[in-house]
Amino acid sequence: MTGTGRLIRLILRRDRVVLPLWVIALALIPAGYATSFESLFPTAADRLEYATVSGSNAGFVGLYGLISGSSLGEIVAWRSGFIPIMVALFAALTVIRHTRADEEFGRTELVAAGAVGRHAPLAAALITTCAASLLLGAILTAAMLGQNLPAEGAVLFGAEFALSGCAFAAVGAVAAQLTAGARGARTIAVVALGAAYALRVAGDVSAVGDGAVSWLSWLSPIGWATHIFPWGANDWWPVLLSALFVVLASGLSAVLLARRDFGGGLLPARPGPATSGLGTPLALAWRLHRGLLIGWTTGFALLGLIFGGVGGSVVDLVEDNQRVGDIFTRLGGATSLVDNYFAGTAGIVGLIASCYAVQAALRLRDEEQSGHAEPILATAVSRYAWAGSHLLFCLAGPAVALFAEGLVAGLTYTDGDLGAIVASALIELPAVWVLAAVTVLLFGLLPRLSAAAWGAPALCLLILLVGQTVRLDQWLLDVSPFTHIPHLPGGDVAVTPLLALLAIAAALTAIGLNGLRRRNIPA
Structure with a gap:
């Protein structure tokens, strides 16, 4: 782990433009929702009808998730249900960029020639990305408190976004150990995110209907985050489940890193054919x-x-x-x-x-x-x-x-x-x-x-x-x-x-x- 602090500073310098952009932008979008919904649906009856229609539309449920109630906070949390997907995507790609991509292009080898531990680049990428996700959650919590919404719901709303980013930062770290190229790692991470989203969609839409496969949502880290239901059930169990997943996946990535060769991946590269047939x-x-x-x-x-x-x-x-x-x-x-x-x-x-x-x-x-x-x-x-x-x-x-x-x-x-x-x-x-x-x-x-x-x-x-x-x-x-x-x-x-x-x-x-x-x- 030697040199982790210096590598964190290097990542912050390299991402000094991109990182603040996605952290601040994604954190402030729900604040715009709160202001808009407050003016669009000023009465409880208006919000109830909107929540009834929206929560009963399978297309909306597929895109945003289940809606738990008709209060302003619950509507804002529901309408923001797709943003954790974006947070997760940015987090996974950020970790892969500073691990597998740097290793592929030779940057990690130059860094490793100094007094830097084997796990330092991975630790720096995970710490920086998770810290950015937590900062995003903190900004979101502050923004929701500024809208005079209850504090517990605001904290859980921020946790929903932060844990989505941390969970897929860990997924990106695992993907970076599996392939020898950044493109393959990104593909694995995106497929994992797509599978998590698909499971959440199938489970939530089923819950609106007959509920036969509603349990599928609980197989997805995205499903866990959206089932916190800020300002509604205020359920802390998905928070603990997501935090446990982050710890286990991060630990798995460190174990896999120790088991593979530098510059290689755990998944073997397929040898090419004896004759290429690539004439054009x-x-x-x-x-x-x-x-x-x-x-x-x-x-x-x-x-x-x-x-x-x-x-x-x-x-x-x-x-x-x-x-x-x-x-x-x-x-x-x-x-x-x-x-x-x-x-x-x-x-x-x-x-x-x-x-x-x-x-x-x-x-x-x-x-x-x-x-x-x-x-x-x-x-x-x-x-x-x-x-x-x-x-x-x-x-x-x-x-x-x-x-x-x-x-x-x-x-x-x-x-x-x-x-x-x-x-x-x-x-x-x-x-x-x-x-x-x-x-x-x-x-x-x-x-x-x-x-x-x-x-x-x-x-x-x-x-x-x-x-x-x-x-x-x-x-x-x-x-x-x-x-x-x-x-x-x-x-x-x-x-x-x-x-x-x-x-x-x-x-x-x-x-x-x-x-x-x-x-x-x-x-």
Whole structure:
């Protein structure tokens, strides 16, 4: 553990911009919710009706979790239910960046040449990330106390966010020991987070319906955090369960670190075939992207299974609860409710697909930084052919994944229109391609800032979460390409916005490729 303190200071210096941004921004979003809900629903009756409608909508429950009551604090805690996912993602990626990524690029080896213990880099990354998560929780608690909400609920609300970050910081630490590359570690961490979210969704939506598999929420660290129910049950047991998970997972990562070779991972690397068969850039791109394509497509199919499976509970809500049925009858009936549900889930999977598109596009930058691109371009392969082979998977990969999600959801929900459900997923593609084009633009013109492309889906998610609630101006909402996507099924399809998004994506891609043609490689 020698040198841990100095490594913590190094991490704080390297992340002096990014770390405060996600800590402060994610902590203050719920404060905006509190102010907005207080003005939107000034009376207890207004809040009760909102809580009844929202808590009975399977789409809302899938996105935000269960709502425990109708007080202002309970509504704010429920509406903030997706933010712990973002906290967990940032925490896991931060730990991997300062452990596996540094080891992969040789930074850890330089540091280890000094008076630094074997476990010091891992300990520094975990301590810094967990401290940032706890600071986020403290800021959130202070913000909620500033809204004159009860103190115990405010403390537990902060703990919900903090423990989500700490739990997946530990997951990221474990993932960093399993593979020899940062890309593989990130994939494992993201898959673990996706599985935790899927378990929470399945369990909570089941709890709203017949409750047959509501226990699934208790298999997920995200489920534990959202079942604290601040200002409602104020349950401390999930806090203790999450804290125990953090300790055990952190300890496991330290044990795994001691058992692996420096620069290697516990999962063995597969040897390549005796003959490559990589005669074209497209064949090489297929070899590099096929694992990513299969993994994302499988994940989207599982999402479709979950979203389609819980779609039937939407109708059950209307049939089993007369009061809820009356409310939704005024809103258009059960058919309209189901359409809104699948339109809402399509927006979610569209945002997730944009993350796949960004990751696939950033493979170009990874190939350049690792030195793999230079020998390829030293042959007769043009820059356009090399980049185009990767961009094919950047564009077609999300299409395949979205089609898989829509197809599985439509087949699972047997009472719906299969074609309409598939179309609701595929219509998100123009917005997904715009974010992929932003990545290509940065890679071509400002390659050192390529990683900033992740800010685009983060901004779109932020607009989705807070845009309508805090009443952002329409021009701010229009910044997100997903704002311009028609809501299907049930809505009208306007061709002009879709063509405009496709034109923007094409223009940004062309500018990025032109920049790639003109600049040096490696940059």
